[in-house]
Amino acid sequence: MRNMRESEIAETVVPPAQGEEEHLSLALANSAMALPGGHTIDLLGTPAQANHWLTAHGLAPVEVGMREMCATQVRSLREQIRSLFASRAAGLPAIPAAVTAVNDAMTRVPTAPLLQWDDKNGPYRATPHPTTAIVDHALATLAADAADLLTGPDAERLTACGSSPCNRYLLRHGRRHWCSTRCGDRARAARAYARRTRARTE
Ligand SMILES: [Zn+2]
Numbered sequence: 001m002r003n004m005r006e007s008e009i010a011e012t013v014v015p016p017a018q019g020e021e022e023h024l025s026l027a028l029a030n031s032a033m034a035l036p037g038g039h040t041i042d043l044l045g046t047p048a049q050a051n052h053w054l055t056a057h058g059l060a061p062v063e064v065g066m067r068e069m070c071a072t073q074v075r076s077l078r079e080q081i082r083s084l085f086a087s088r089a090a091g092l093p094a095i096p097a098a099v100t101a102v103n104d105a106m107t108r109v110p111t112a113p114l115l116q117w118d119d120k121n122g123p124y125r126a127t128p129h130p131t132t133a134i135v136d137h138a139l140a141t142l143a144a145d146a147a148d149l150l151t152g153p154d155a156e157r158l159t160a161c162g163s164s165p166c167n168r169y170l171l172r173h174g175r176r177h178w179c180s181t182r183c184g185d186r187a188r189a190a191r192a193y194a195r196r197t198r199a200r201t202e
Pocket residue numbers: 161162163166167168178179180183
């Protein structure tokens with residue numbers, strides 16, 4: 001039996017949620033998924049997977065040699081963005097650290113080789129390591145997209161999928177508040193089951 005890579009499983013089983021195509025930050029937020037039966041999929045689980053995810057979303061060349069440190073940064077931004085989406089969807093105040101993290105990611109990209117000055121070598125201009133530059137740029141793009149989404153006209157439609165245990169976010173269309181047909185079917189089945197159970201006990 002062939003072992004499927006996690007990203008392949010996610011692509012075959014779980015299509016992108018409504019809005020992911022327009023908003024990379026939504027795709028990032030949904031890159032760790034809780035599936036029925038206690039399964040989880042993390043599309044950024046390893047540095048290679050994180051690299052693949054960035055490449056698939058046009059944020060990195062095919063192979064940039066990402067290390068665990070870079071993957072951790074992407075996963076960490078994902079958690080901060082998820083926290084902001086949760087706050088926005090629930091109409092609650094944001095966690096200040098999450099706002100700071102998004103702003104840090106947007107402003108960390110150097111536009112010029114920075115001046116460094118150390119005791120041994122004196123002053124010099126430092127160009128960041130190419131991988132660092134790519135990852136920083138990807139993080140900035142994702143953070144800016146999250147800020148756009150949260151403040152733009154689509155913010156009203158930002159919704160947490162209403163089909164337990166799914167933890168994805170989507171941009172709602174009409175009254176539909178689940179991220180996929182699959183989640184919708186499961187939510188309807190759960191409602192029907194609850195109705196039947198109620199009818200039996202009444
Ligand atoms: Zn869902």
